[in-house]
Amino acid sequence: MQKIAIENGRIIDPANQSDSIGSLYIAEGHIIAVNETPGDFTPDIVIDAQNQIVCPGFIDMSTRLRQPGQSHKATLKSETRAAASAGVTTLVLQADTKPAVDTPAILELIKDLADKADYPNIVTIGALTQKLEGQELSPMLALKQAGCIAVGNAGKPVSNLLILRRAMEYAASHDLLLIYRPHEHSLGNKGCAHEGAVATRYGLPGIPYTAETIALAQCLELAKQTGCRVHFGQISCKRSLIKIQQAKKYGLDVSADVAIHQLHLTENDMEPFDSAYHVLPPLRSDQDKQALRDALSQSVITVLCSDHQPHDLDAKLGAFPETEPGMASIETLLSLMLKLVNDKTISLSQGIAALTCNPAGILRLPSGSLSVGMIADICVFDAHMNWTIDSTTWKSKGLNTPFWGSTLSGRVTHTLQSGKIIYSLN
Amino acid sequence: MTENLQLNSDGKLKHFLTIEGLDKALLTEILDTAESFAGMSEQQVKKVPLLRGKTIVNLFFENSTRTRTTFELAAIRLSADVINMNIATSATSKGESLLDTIRNLEAMFVDMFVVRHATSGAAHFIAQHTAPHVSVINAGDGQHSHPTQAMLDMFTIRQIKKEFAPLRVAIIGDILHSRVARSQILALNTLGAAEIRVIAPKTLLPAHVETLGVNVFHDLTEGLKDIDVVIMLRLQKERMTSALLPSESEYFKCFGLTPAKLKIAKPDAIVMHPGPINRGVEIDTRVADGPQSVILQQVSNGIAVRMAVMSMAMQARGNG
Numbered sequence: 001m002q003k004i005a006i007e008n009g010r011i012i013d014p015a016n017q018s019d020s021i022g023s024l025y026i027a028e029g030h031i032i033a034v035n036e037t038p039g040d041f042t043p044d045i046v047i048d049a050q051n052q053i054v055c056p057g058f059i060d061m062s063t064r065l066r067q068p069g070q071s072h073k074a075t076l077k078s079e080t081r082a083a084a085s086a087g088v089t090t091l092v093l094q095a096d097t098k099p100a101v102d103t104p105a106i107l108e109l110i111k112d113l114a115d116k117a118d119y120p121n122i123v124t125i126g127a128l129t130q131k132l133e134g135q136e137l138s139p140m141l142a143l144k145q146a147g148c149i150a151v152g153n154a155g156k157p158v159s160n161l162l163i164l165r166r167a168m169e170y171a172a173s174h175d176l177l178l179i180y181r182p183h184e185h186s187l188g189n190k191g192c193a194h195e196g197a198v199a200t201r202y203g204l205p206g207i208p209y210t211a212e213t214i215a216l217a218q219c220l221e222l223a224k225q226t227g228c229r230v231h232f233g234q235i236s237c238k239r240s241l242i243k244i245q246q247a248k249k250y251g252l253d254v255s256a257d258v259a260i261h262q263l264h265l266t267e268n269d270m271e272p273f274d275s276a277y278h279v280l281p282p283l284r285s286d287q288d289k290q291a292l293r294d295a296l297s298q299s300v301i302t303v304l305c306s307d308h309q310p311h312d313l314d315a316k317l318g319a320f321p322e323t324e325p326g327m328a329s330i331e332t333l334l335s336l337m338l339k340l341v342n343d344k345t346i347s348l349s350q351g352i353a354a355l356t357c358n359p360a361g362i363l364r365l366p367s368g369s370l371s372v373g374m375i376a377d378i379c380v381f382d383a384h385m386n387w388t389i390d391s392t393t394w395k396s397k398g399l400n401t402p403f404w405g406s407t408l409s410g411r412v413t414h415t416l417q418s419g420k421i422i423y424s425l426n
Numbered sequence: 427m428t429e430n431l432q433l434n435s436d437g438k439l440k441h442f443l444t445i446e447g448l449d450k451a452l453l454t455e456i457l458d459t460a461e462s463f464a465g466m467s468e469q470q471v472k473k474v475p476l477l478r479g480k481t482i483v484n485l486f487f488e489n490s491t492r493t494r495t496t497f498e499l500a501a502i503r504l505s506a507d508v509i510n511m512n513i514a515t516s517a518t519s520k521g522e523s524l525l526d527t528i529r530n531l532e533a534m535f536v537d538m539f540v541v542r543h544a545t546s547g548a549a550h551f552i553a554q555h556t557a558p559h560v561s562v563i564n565a566g567d568g569q570h571s572h573p574t575q576a577m578l579d580m581f582t583i584r585q586i587k588k589e590f591a592p593l594r595v596a597i598i599g600d601i602l603h604s605r606v607a608r609s610q611i612l613a614l615n616t617l618g619a620a621e622i623r624v625i626a627p628k629t630l631l632p633a634h635v636e637t638l639g640v641n642v643f644h645d646l647t648e649g650l651k652d653i654d655v656v657i658m659l660r661l662q663k664e665r666m667t668s669a670l671l672p673s674e675s676e677y678f679k680c681f682g683l684t685p686a687k688l689k690i691a692k693p694d695a696i697v698m699h700p701g702p703i704n705r706g707v708e709i710d711t712r713v714a715d716g717p718q719s720v721i722l723q724q725v726s727n728g729i730a731v732r733m734a735v736m737s738m739a740m741q742a743r744g745n746g
Binding site for chain 2: 195196197199201202203204205206208272273317318319320321322
């Protein structure tokens with residue numbers, strides 16, 4: 001394997017609370033030294049990281065790569081390339097592939113596809129219930145042994161609370177983390193936009209905030225009762241944050257993430273009937289956005305994810321309520337995080353932690369830091385380089401981003417995974 | 427944006443999708459143009475050659491008798507050729523997408539689509555994707571907008587009340603699901619009505635309805651005080667099964683317009699209804715057929731207003 005030196009960069013490693021200019025040395029896929037040049041080290045490759053930031057590779061806690069089942073939307077190959085160009089070295093795959101990840105066989109299939117894609121590390125969430133139908137428990141232990149890092153509902157309902165309780169008890173028995181996107185479907189009532197002034201004006205069926213908070217409250221009560229570790233995915237409402245904060249205060253082992261676009265867009269940013277803004281949970285109010293930002297800065301929310309959902313053109317071509325929800329968002333993850341740093345919502349170190357050591361800690365992954373001896377999953381980026389989102393820069397097969405055509409700041413120049421350069425800008 | 431999509435480079439109405447983004451001058455122009463057509467229906471020769479040689483397709487993805495008929499009559503009186511497409515038995519039921527239906531019809535050199543669709547934003551979507559020489563008139567999309575209905579209501583109000591400025595208007599019933607109410611509220615606010623009230627139980631009001639520029643009442647007797655114009659909305663039967671209301675009879679008791687309730691409004695108040703009416707559900711027969719009712723006048727005015735919108739849009743279409 002090649003020996004790599006990343007020189008003169010600003011090394012930010014939140015796990016070790018370090019932020020300094022220096023160099024990083026990589027051999028045999030691992031970090032062998034930070035700052036101090038190891039004896040008789042002759043690098044095969046030198047990356048000049050002057051005026052750039054060197055940090056652990058990003059761990060994206062919620063992605064859909066559309067394989068197996070929907071390769072007309074995107075493939076593991078296309079989306080892992082997009083991820084590599086975005087500095088992401090670990091992709092956490094939601095269980096709602098087609099078919100859902102409810103048997104080790106599906107997991108094997110994903111592993112095979114991932115091996116062929118040979119890019120970032122893909123880790124998979126297993127389905128909490130069979131076919132994600134909320135009726136019968138999935139074989140969680142078998143899924144865990146086959147490599148699933150957690151179990152989850154992928155936003156699908158578990159409407160029978162007895163089944164949710166049993167599933168959480170069973171997950172807790174095997175020390176499995178539950179990744180739960182709270183959504184009470186009866187209250188969601190086939191809505192497609194935040195139940196607020198904008199949906200009212202455009203006559204769009206609304207999703208009230210209670211669809212999230214009620215499902216969240218139920219799950220929190222069950223977490224207390226069952227002892228199941230829970231990570232809440234893609235939180236969107238102010239009142240959810242109050243509940244999570246309280247639960248943490250009372251010692252419950254819970255954590256939460258937010259999809260990065262929820263920190264930048266609200267119902268008021270929606271161009272009339274533009275399906276690029278159709279996401280679930282929906283873009284909420286200005287108040288919700290501010291509360292989410294506050295929660296991030298106060299570490300009520302500790303993880304940022306892209307909630308990447310690439311779509312084919314047809315899926316987004318139609319009247320708003322009839323289009324499929326979701327944004328292709330992995331490539332805007334870094335720039336949108338840096339925007340939060342620029343407007344002083346969070347510090348750069350906090351932002352990097354939310355993409356690296358925080359998700360690694362929750363998922364118990366052996367990555368997310370730059371300690372000597374760690375696997376060399378590394379992202380090098382230029383925080384000030386501008387780029388325009390267009391067909392020359394975009395790599396995902398899904399073009400469904402509301403940021404298409406806009407210029408953002410912050411560009412990944414190199415991505416290393418297990419000591420191998422899997423992406424370089426030039 | 428909506429307003430840009432509807433207007434051509436000279437600020438003329440090219441598509442008519444929503445009242446939103448249209449100013450008072452443009453709405454008044456629609457009403458004035460409609461006025462010039464209004465007398466025609468009673469004449470022996472009911473046609474003008476304004477749209478001779480033009481092809482208009484009535485594209486109804488949702489059933490409607492009155493709206494479709496008045497659009498058809500309006501087109502005929504403008505001397506256009508009209509085709510009615512009943513989509514329930516046509517291409518989209520064979521799996522053809524909305525866009526393909528539109529593209530195929532465009533290829534047949536259609537000049538204008540009149541569209542009704544059950545989904546909010548459908549007319550908007552068609553206008554965005556149709557060829558530049560084609561105009562789109564929204565005949566109702568989901569719960570969003572029904573601008574020609576709102577304009578024929580404004581026309582009727584102006585005929586009787588002359589000015590909008592002093593008027594207090596109450597809209598009663600299922601505001602939540604009503605594209606008509608949304609368009610009426612926008613039009614009344616743009617034309618400068620003194621006050622707009624919505625009167626309904628909370629289950630039939632959309633979230634933050636007050637942001638539309640209305641005052642909210644849950645009690646009919648309270649809401650009807652000092653009202654000049656009473657607009658009743660149709661109550662769909664399925665609202666009972668979806669737990670929005672307990673029963674038709676309870677609804678009628680609380681929100682049904684009876685002669686006694688109507689007395690609370692101003693003595694010269696008019697009663698309107700976009701139709702079709704449910705006698706004994708939202709409105710008492712004696713009120714529907716009574717002297718203050720202008721419900722049938724609304725229907726007649728529908729033709730003139732639709733002629734106005736169609737001729738304006740067809741004219742603006744040529745100028746980019």
